[in-house]
Amino acid sequence: MKANKQLNHSSAHLLAAAVLKLFPNTKLAIGPSIEEGFYYDFEFENPITDADLVKIERQMKKIASGGYKIEKTNSINLANQPYKLELKNEFEKDGKEITYYGMINPSNGESIFTDLCAGGHIDSISSIKNFKLLSLAGAYWRGDSNNIQLTRIYGTSWETKEELDAYMKLLADRKERDHRKIGKDMNIFMFSHLTGQGFPIWLEDGTIVKNKIQSYLREAEKRYGFREVQTPSFGSEELYKTSGHLDHYKDDMFPTLVVDNERLVMRPMTCPHHVIIYSDKRRSYKELPIRMSEHAKLYRYEKSGALNGLERVRSMELTDSHIFARRDQISNEFKNAYALIQEVLKKFNIKIDYISLSLRDPKEKDKFYDNDEMWNDAENQLRNFLNEIKVEYKEVIGEAAFYGPKIDIQVKTALGHEITMSTLQLDFLLPEKFNITYIDDNDNRIRPVIIHRGLIGTYERFIAILLEQTKGDLPFWISPRQVTIIPISHDEHLEYATKIAKKLENEGLSVKLDDRNERLAKKIREAQKSKTKFQIVIGDKEIENNNINVRAYGSDKQTAMKLEDFIKIYI
Numbered sequence: 312m313k314a315n316k317q318l319n320h321s322s323a324h325l326l327a328a329a330v331l332k333l334f335p336n337t338k339l340a341i342g343p344s345i346e347e348g349f350y351y352d353f354e355f356e357n358p359i360t361d362a363d364l365v366k367i368e369r370q371m372k373k374i375a376s377g378g379y380k381i382e383k384t385n386s387i388n389l390a391n392q393p394y395k396l397e398l399k400n401e402f403e404k405d406g407k408e409i410t411y412y413g414m415i416n417p418s419n420g421e422s423i424f425t426d427l428c429a430g431g432h433i434d435s436i437s438s439i440k441n442f443k444l445l446s447l448a449g450a451y452w453r454g455d456s457n458n459i460q461l462t463r464i465y466g467t468s469w470e471t472k473e474e475l476d477a478y479m480k481l482l483a484d485r486k487e488r489d490h491r492k493i494g495k496d497m498n499i500f501m502f503s504h505l506t507g508q509g510f511p512i513w514l515e516d517g518t519i520v521k522n523k524i525q526s527y528l529r530e531a532e533k534r535y536g537f538r539e540v541q542t543p544s545f546g547s548e549e550l551y552k553t554s555g556h557l558d559h560y561k562d563d564m565f566p567t568l569v570v571d572n573e574r575l576v577m578r579p580m581t582c583p584h585h586v587i588i589y590s591d592k593r594r595s596y597k598e599l600p601i602r603m604s605e606h607a608k609l610y611r612y613e614k615s616g617a618l619n620g621l622e623r624v625r626s627m628e629l630t631d632s633h634i635f636a637r638r639d640q641i642s643n644e645f646k647n648a649y650a651l652i653q654e655v656l657k658k659f660n661i662k663i664d665y666i667s668l669s670l671r672d673p674k675e676k677d678k679f680y681d682n683d684e685m686w687n688d689a690e691n692q693l694r695n696f697l698n699e700i701k702v703e704y705k706e707v708i709g710e711a712a713f714y715g716p717k718i719d720i721q722v723k724t725a726l727g728h729e730i731t732m733s734t735l736q737l738d739f740l741l742p743e744k745f746n747i748t749y750i751d752d753n754d755n756r757i758r759p760v761i762i763h764r765g766l767i768g769t770y771e772r773f774i775a776i777l778l779e780q781t782k783g784d785l786p787f788w789i790s791p792r793q794v795t796i797i798p799i800s801h802d803e804h805l806e807y808a809t810k811i812a813k814k815l816e817n818e819g820l821s822v823k824l825d826d827r828n829e830r831l832a833k834k835i836r837e838a839q840k841s842k843t844k845f846q847i848v849i850g851d852k853e854i855e856n857n858n859i860n861v862r863a864y865g866s867d868k869q870t871a872m873k874l875e876d877f878i879k880i881y882i
Contacts, residue, residue: 312347312478315470319344321381321432322371322439322468323351328414328424329370330464334359339426340394340452340461347478347727348467352450354394355462364444364464375439377416379423381432384413387425394452395427441475442468445482449616456614488725490775491620493783496840497791499774500621509618509625511771516791516841519821521770523789525606528630528655528766535651537604537632542584544608548574553744554583555680559713563611577610582738582763585633586745589759594749599759600636600644607631609769621775622724630766630773635759637749645696645735648764652720652733655766661732662780666702667719668693669710679713680740689737690716714740717763725779730772736763783842784864787881792843793821797835799850801828808849811859811874818882839864845881 323342326349330337334355342351386409389396402409410429413422414436433439445465452458469475486492494500499517506512513521529539548567551557556564556579565577578584585603594601607629617623636644656663670690671679679686693716697704704718711717717736721729738761742748748756767773777785787793796812798804805826812824823843825834831848838846848860852871861877862869 312474312481314344314347314467314478315433316344317431317433318439318470319349319466319468321436322442322466323349324381324412324414324424324426324428324432325371325375325436325439326351326367326444326464326466327353327426328374329367331424332370332374333363333366338394339392341398342426344431348445348465350463350465352452352461352463354459359447359462361447364447367464368442368444371439371442371444374414374423375436377423377436379414379436380417380434381412381436382415383430384411384415384422384425386411389427399427439468441470441472442466443475443479451616454614454616456616485725485727488779488782489620490622490725490778493778493842494620494775497778497783497842499778499791507625508615509613509623511621511624511626517774519791520774520785520789524767524770524773527658527789528606531651531655532604532632532766535602535647536600537602539604539606540585540588541605542581542588542607544578544610545575546578546583548576550583550587551576554586554741555713555744556580556583559678563613565610565612578607579609579611581605581607581609581629581631582633582741582761583745586741586747586761589635590745590747594635594747594759596637596749596751596757599749600634600640602632602634602644604630604632604766606770619726619728621771622728622730624769624771627769627771629769632764632766634762634764635747635749636762637757638760641692641737641760641762642696642699644762645693645737646700648735648762649700649718652735652764652766656720656733659777659786660780661722661776663732664721664723664729666697666704667707667710667721668697668704669707669712669717669719671711671716672709675709678709679711682740685739686716689739693718693735693737712736712738712763714738715763722776724776730768730776731765732768732773732776734763734765734768738763785842787844790842790844791821792823792838792841794845794847795823795825795838795841795843796847796849797825797831797838799831799848801826803851804849804854807854808847811847811849814874815878818878820882845877847877 327339327342330353336356338354340352389399399409411425412428412430412432413425415422445467448463449460450463451460467478469478497516498514500514501512560579564579568575609627609629611625613623613625634644671686715736715738717734719731720733722732723729741761742758749759751757794815796808798808808824812822815822842864844864846862853860858871858873860869860871
């Protein structure tokens with residue numbers, strides 16, 4: 312769904328006008344339209360709650376019924392609005408045009424609300440009829456955690472009631488798909504302030520899912536010629552100075568740790584470590600390509616306000632690989648790595664939003680390594696590869712890594728966030744920086760290229776996407792609760808239920824025996840909530856007939872069958 316930006320921008324102004332009417336001492340920050348609505352940041356004199364949103368919404372409707380026009384108007388005194396005054400002074404210093412827009416009463420020309428604003432509005436406030444205030448959130452002024460935390464009010468505004476209803480239905484579906492809710496219900500992961508913000512804890516069932524995925528990926532990587540290595544979670548500051556990450560990536564890295572006169576960094580990526588392995592001995596052209604893979608623990612500093620469940624964390628495990636190749640091997644190595652990515656995403660039925668060719672912005676010399684010839688060569692190589700395999704893609708300027716262009720497979724989260732799932736990057740720079748070579752058939756030292764391959768990105772993001780796209784109804788082979796066995800009576804049916812559980816465990820299944828002395832209805836309800844694939848209920852009939860009673864997840868149908876038949880059909 313595509314929201315009307317002008318309508319939502321004007322709705323943000325209407326929100327600010329209503330807030331000032333109800334809370335006159337409120338300080339205004341900024342209020343833009345966003346992809347699916349709008350928000351406005353405020354500094355309230357006293358905290359507000361969700362209950363206040365109802366009052367504000369009611370006041371917005373009252374103002375909207377007044378028939379006010381939105382027009383460019385005269386400047387206003389911003390002495391009591393420090394955030395607006397800061398922006399105005401900054402605009403003046405930069406030589407930008409300063410404009411104001413007001414809600415004008417057509418009968419007398421007076422403005423009931425005026426805001427510092429660049430424009431982009433509808434003509435009349437009375438057109439704002441189909442809107443909803445959605446939520447409260449905290450937001451630091453200008454996104455800087457050193458500044459005061461403001462209160463952000465999110466809302467959405469649509470041209471018709473039908474569009475608003477459809478959007479609210481979409482939000483309800485997203486809420487059901489939110490991996491944070493599903494992960495809690497399924498006992499997948501948790502966080503604790505005692506282990507640090509953004510450092511996920513994989514619970515028992517989450518560890519089962521992660522390990523099963525990892526086993527499959529390791530087998531797939533091996534089939535495609537990748538060989539696994541393991542490297543430390545720390546690197547020296549010198550290592551990251553040489554690679555260039557300390558210059559280009561410093562804001563996303565944790566501070567240097569000084570131990571016994573060593574300056575160590577919690578690594579944000581593995582490429583420098585894999586270069587160390589490559590450079591440890593003399594390499595021949597006959598050895599290439601060398602495909603190193605690692606399921607690597609990485610650490611990246613994310614601002615606390617950006618942390619979001621497993622989607623955005625500070626500690627993560629990346630399905631990483633670096634291919635050291637000759638130039639004449641580039642095309643084949645991209646085909647091999649891309650085929651692996653496609654196989655894996657198909658295995659998990661991941662819905663791809665689009666594929667991007669992420670290029671540098673030639674104007675940003677500080678952000679991207681300054682070598683036009685290198686960039687043009689690398690970008691053309693990737694463009695030619697995508698054209699050769701005939702896939703649709705978008706060229707995106709300014710999204711390359713600092714050392715090279717990349718092919719990114721993009722997906723959308725249930726909350727509408729766009730994230731990169733898998734990636735292939737062509738790198739001519741790191742081989743130069745680390746001065747790595749191989750010996751060709753004429754005994755000359757030749758510079759290899761490096762292809763960076765992210766298979767499914769991080770396990771954290773991948774499992775978040777998997778939970779959202781499946782609503783937690785994971786494929787049977789990776790489900791942490793493949794079977795839950797529920798004896799009706801703890802005293803009378805537990806022994807038989809235990810025998811069934813052991814037989815299924817011997818078949819390699821993930822089995823939970825719910826032997827709690829609880830009501831049957833509660834056990835069944837909790838098994839459904841945890842998305843267990845099959846519930847097996849054991850009572851008198853099952854013991855008498857030497858069989859089991861099976862119900863699949865999401866179904867009310869119960870089927871009596873022999874255990875052997877269940878194994879043949881479902882395993």
